[in-house]
Amino acid sequence: MTKQLSDKKSIKITQHQPNYLTPNYQQDTFISVSPQDQIQPNTFEFAIRHLIDNKLDLSIFDKRYSNSGTGRKAYAPSVLLKIILLSYSMGTTSSRTMEKLCRVHVTFMALSGFSYPDHSTFAAFVSKLEHEIVDLFQQVLFICNEEGLIGKQLFAIDGCKLPSNASKESSGTQDELERKSEKLRQAVQRMVVKHQSNDNSDYDEELKAHEEKQIETLNAQSDRIDAFLKNNEPRIGSRGKEVQSNITDNDSAKMQTSHGAIQGYTGIAAGDSLYQVITQAGAAGQGSEQSLLKPCIEELRENLLAITPELKRDDVLKQSILLTDSGFHSEENLQWLSQEKITSYIADNQFRKRDPRFNDADRFKKTKHGKRPSTNINKFGLQDFTVDLKKMTCTCPAGKALWLITEKPLRVYNALCYRFRGYEKDCRDCELRSHCLKNKNQKSPRQLSIPIKKIPLKENHTQRMIEKIDTPEGRKIYSQRLGIIEPIFGNIRTTKGLDRFTLRGQSKVDAQWKLFCMVHNIEKIKNYGQMC
Numbered sequence: 314m315t316k317q318l319s320d321k322k323s324i325k326i327t328q329h330q331p332n333y334l335t336p337n338y339q340q341d342t343f344i345s346v347s348p349q350d351q352i353q354p355n356t357f358e359f360a361i362r363h364l365i366d367n368k369l370d371l372s373i374f375d376k377r378y379s380n381s382g383t384g385r386k387a388y389a390p391s392v393l394l395k396i397i398l399l400s401y402s403m404g405t406t407s408s409r410t411m412e413k414l415c416r417v418h419v420t421f422m423a424l425s426g427f428s429y430p431d432h433s434t435f436a437a438f439v440s441k442l443e444h445e446i447v448d449l450f451q452q453v454l455f456i457c458n459e460e461g462l463i464g465k466q467l468f469a470i471d472g473c474k475l476p477s478n479a480s481k482e483s484s485g486t487q488d489e490l491e492r493k494s495e496k497l498r499q500a501v502q503r504m505v506v507k508h509q510s511n512d513n514s515d516y517d518e519e520l521k522a523h524e525e526k527q528i529e530t531l532n533a534q535s536d537r538i539d540a541f542l543k544n545n546e547p548r549i550g551s552r553g554k555e556v557q558s559n560i561t562d563n564d565s566a567k568m569q570t571s572h573g574a575i576q577g578y579t580g581i582a583a584g585d586s587l588y589q590v591i592t593q594a595g596a597a598g599q600g601s602e603q604s605l606l607k608p609c610i611e612e613l614r615e616n617l618l619a620i621t622p623e624l625k626r627d628d629v630l631k632q633s634i635l636l637t638d639s640g641f642h643s644e645e646n647l648q649w650l651s652q653e654k655i656t657s658y659i660a661d662n663q664f665r666k667r668d669p670r671f672n673d674a675d676r677f678k679k680t681k682h683g684k685r686p687s688t689n690i691n692k693f694g695l696q697d698f699t700v701d702l703k704k705m706t707c708t709c710p711a712g713k714a715l716w717l718i719t720e721k722p723l724r725v726y727n728a729l730c731y732r733f734r735g736y737e738k739d740c741r742d743c744e745l746r747s748h749c750l751k752n753k754n755q756k757s758p759r760q761l762s763i764p765i766k767k768i769p770l771k772e773n774h775t776q777r778m779i780e781k782i783d784t785p786e787g788r789k790i791y792s793q794r795l796g797i798i799e800p801i802f803g804n805i806r807t808t809k810g811l812d813r814f815t816l817r818g819q820s821k822v823d824a825q826w827k828l829f830c831m832v833h834n835i836e837k838i839k840n841y842g843q844m845c
Contacts, residue, residue, distance in 0.1 A: 346419055346422055346423060347423075348422075348423035348424070348426060348427075351419060351420060351422075351423035352420070352423055352424060355839070356839075357399070357402055357835070357836060357839055358395075358399055358420055358424055359839075360835055360836075360838060360839035361395050361398050361399055361424070361835060362395060362424060363844065364453070364456065364835060364838070365391050365394055365395055366391065368452070368456055368844075369449065369452050369453075370452065371390050371391055371394070373445045373448050373449075374390040374445060377390075377441070388428060388430045388434055389428075390438070392425050392426065392428050392430070393430060393434065393435065393438045394449075395424050395425065396411055396414070396415060396421060396424065396425055396430070396435070397411065397435065397438070397439060397828065398828070398831065398832055398835065399420070399421065399424060400414065401809065401811075401828055401829055401832050402809060402832045402836070403809075403810075404809055404810020404811070405810075406811075406815045406825070407432075407815070408432040408433070408435035408436040408439070409432040411430075411432065411435045412429075412430065412431050412432040412435065415428065415429050415430065416429055439816070439821075439824070439825065439828075440816065440821055442824045442828070443820040443821055443823065443824045446823070446824040446827045446828070447827075449827075449831065450594065450616070450827050450830070450831055451616055451619040451620065453831050453834050453835060453838075454590070454592060454616055454619070454620050454834065455619065455620045456838060456842075456844075457588075457590045457620075457834055457837060457838060457842075458620040458621070460838055460841070460842035460843060460844065462585075462587060462588045462590050462837055462838070462841055462842065463585045463587060463588075463590050463592065463620075464585055464586055464587030465585065465617065465621075465632070465633055466586065466587075466632065466633060466634065467585070467586035467633065467634050467636070467790075467793065467797070468583050468584065468585055468586070468592065468613065468633060468634070468635050468636065468797075469583070469584050469586070469635075469636045469637070469793070469794045469797035469798040470581070470582070470583045470584075470593075470606070470609055470610075470613075470635060470636070470637045470641065470798070471581075471582065471637065471638060471640075471794075471798040471799075471802070472579040472580060472581045472582070472602050472605065472640070473579070473580050473582075473802045473806065474568050474570045474575060474577055474578075474579050474580075474600065475575075475577050475578060475579075475580055475806075475811065475812070475813055475814055476575045476576060476577040476812075476813040476814070477562055477565040477576055477577040477578055477598075477813070477814050477817070477822065478561075478562060478813070478814060478815050478816060478817050479559050479561035479562035479565050479576050479817065480561060480576060481559075481567050481574060481575065481576035483559055483560040483561050483576075484557040484558065484559045484560075484567050484576060485557050485558065486547070486555055486556075486557055486558070487542060487547045487555070487558070489557070490538050490541070490542055490558070490560070491538075491542060493538060494535045494538040494539055494542075497531045497532075497534055497535040497538075498535055500531055501528050501531050501532055501535070504524055504527070504528050504531075505528065507524075508521070508524065508525075537560060538560060541558075541560045541563075545558060545563060548563065550599070550601075551599065551601055551603070551604040559576060561817065562576075562598075562817040562818065564578075564598040564817075564818050564819035564822070565577055565578055565598045565817075565822075566578075566598045566599050566600055567600075568599070568600030569600060577813070577814070578596045578597060578598050578814055578819070578822050578826075579596065579597050579598075579599060579600060579602065579605070580594070580595075580596050580805075580826045581593070581594065581595045581596070581597065581602075581605055581609050582594050582798065582801055582802070582830060583609060583613045584797045584798045584801045585797075586793060586797050588837050588841055589797060589798075589800055589801055589837070590834055590837050591801060591830040591833055591834055592613055592616055592617065593609060593612050593613035593616055594826055594827045594830035595608070595609065595612060595823055595826065595827075596814070596819065596822045596823040596825075596826040597819070598819050598822075601640075602640040602641050603640070603641060603642070603643045603645075603646060605641070606637065606641040606646050607646065607649055610630070610635070610650075610653075610655070613630075614626065614629050614630060617629045617630070627654075630653075630655050631654065633655070633656070634656045634657065634658065634790065635650075635655060635656070635657040635658070635659075636657070636658050636659075636790070636791055636793065636794040636797070637657070637658075637659045637660075637794075638659075638660055638794065639659075639660045639661055639662045639664060641659055642659050642660065642661050642662070642775075642778075644773060644774055644775050646659070647659065647774035647775060647777075647778055648774050651774055657778075658778075658781070658782050658787060658790055658791045658794075659778060659782075660782060660791065661775065661778070661779060664782065667779075667783060668788070691748065692748060692749070692751075693709075693710055693745075693748055693749045695761065695763070697709075697710045698710065698715075698761055700733075700763055702731065702763070702765070705717050705731070707733040707761060707763070709735060709739075709749070709759065710745060710748075710749070711739075711743050711744070711745050711749075713735065713736070713739040713743070714736075715733035715734055715735045715736075715759070715761060716733065716734055716735075716736070717731065717732075717733055718732040718733065718734050718760075719731075719732065722765055722766075723762075724768065725762045725764070727767060727768050727769075728764040728765075728766065728767050728768060729764070729765055729766045729767075729768060730762040730763055730764045730765065731762070731763045731765065732760060732761070732762050732763075733760070733761045733763065734758060734759070734760045734761075735758035735759045735760070736758060737757075737758050739758070740758035740759055741756075741758075801833060804833055804836075805829050805830070805832075805833060809829060809832060809833070811829050814826070
């Protein structure tokens with residue numbers, strides 16, 4: 314192409330073509346990997362290697378192996394533990410992925426000393442780790458204490474619910490599972506009858522083969538349910554009533570979370586306030602946390618005894634303060650803590666409602682459709698209703714009469730009250746329902762409690778806890794709970810990527826949860842300790 318310039322000179326510009334390097338797939342290349350040079354200081358893999366090779370006592374694994382006389386040499390537990398901890402720190406729990414990383418990832422090659430365990434070796438090691446995991450966890454905790462990372466003054470205890478390696482569709486009580494098995498049998502019978510009626514007619518062979526395979530699958534599901542019912546007793550919950558069992562993992566439980574119902578486990582952790590080191594960790598197959606507080610504190614006490622053997626058992630938590638949310642609150646727990654002389658601040662389910670800072674908290678709550686309720690509507694209160702206790706009548710702001718539910722007053726919280734209720738037809742068509750009912754789509758009519766006498770609260774541990782935690786000092790101390798425990802769960806679930814447990818059975822899931830908590834603690838040693 315030619316471009317004419319003002320000086321009448323002509324300059325010829327050539328259009329360039331791309332010029333790429335040609336790869337040589339025939340050339341041999343040798344890559345030198347030195348484990349000593351690859352594992353750099355101030356990295357997580359360096360911390361793992363240093364702790365396992367120099368600090369942890371792994372002789373606890375020796376009883377697993379008895380192959381000195383015969384048999385193939387086993388992979389060293391130190392190698393397997395290094396790979397598993399590094400993989401967990403990257404959010405990888407798959408044993409097949411660990412096998413692949415040892416062959417293609419330079420850091421894993423160096424950390425394993427060019428060992429190449431297969432996936433079954435990793436899976437078997439983690440599955441049997443339940444026997445040594447408590448000792449390993451306490452050894453890492455001991456190092457945290459030596460490094461000055463545990464203050465032992467303030468602990469926050471909480472739990473997070475994670476899905477298990479089991480489907481919630483396989484859950485049910487004994488009666489529900491029996492009915493499910495019977496429905497499957499009936500479905501099979503209907504399909505068999507359909508086949509028999511079509512034997513002499515033109516029937517699509519491909520469809521017939523598909524239905525035969527479906528019959529086989531339904532029979533297998535029914536047989537599996539029947540075998541489970543035959544070999545397992547009804548599962549009893551903490552309240553003494555039957556709860557749902559699960560055919561795949563009967564130690565797991567169906568539980569409600571903010572994202573809906575899951576089949577899973579509750580991971581419990583106790584965090585120290587100084588550097589958020591996890592001082593106790595455990596997993597339980599139940600959604601309710603009330604019954605988990607006592608075993609959690611007992612395990613915390615044993616862990617602290619293991620790292621400070623000079624202390625007596627009764628003195629371990631004597632100078633400490635425990636913080637938990639309302640999920641652990643019960644009169645029984647508070648009574649036990651009082652007997653053990655453990656200082657604690659445990660919120661009840663009315664804790665925030667008593668706090669004036671949360672008076673307008675409802676305006677941030679979303680409905681099931683994801684919309685926040687309107688904050689411009691003034692709701693009718695007790696003062697807006699006309700009440701005559703002599704005639705036992707009550708009239709709403711719209712002029713409609715409410716009827717008395719019971720002639721005798723009922724106890725509502727700490728007062729005796731007469732309760733009135735509106736008529737459904739009046740509330741359904743009322744123009745003021747948006748000012749009266751909690752939800753404009755509410756189907757039930759308005760109810761009103763008229764207090765006539767206050768009942769003094771019974772002096773118990775719950776009341777004493779309310780009085781203590783509602784003081785300015787109590788709220789100041791309790792406010793530290795979120796800053797201690799929530800970063801721990803955020804690190805494990807989000808940064809480390811633990812979104813579900815991959816093992817089955819309470820003891821194996823407990824070991825996997827402790828492994829992730831060990832990863833968290835080793836990271837604290839690497840970031841704030843002196844040895845790594």
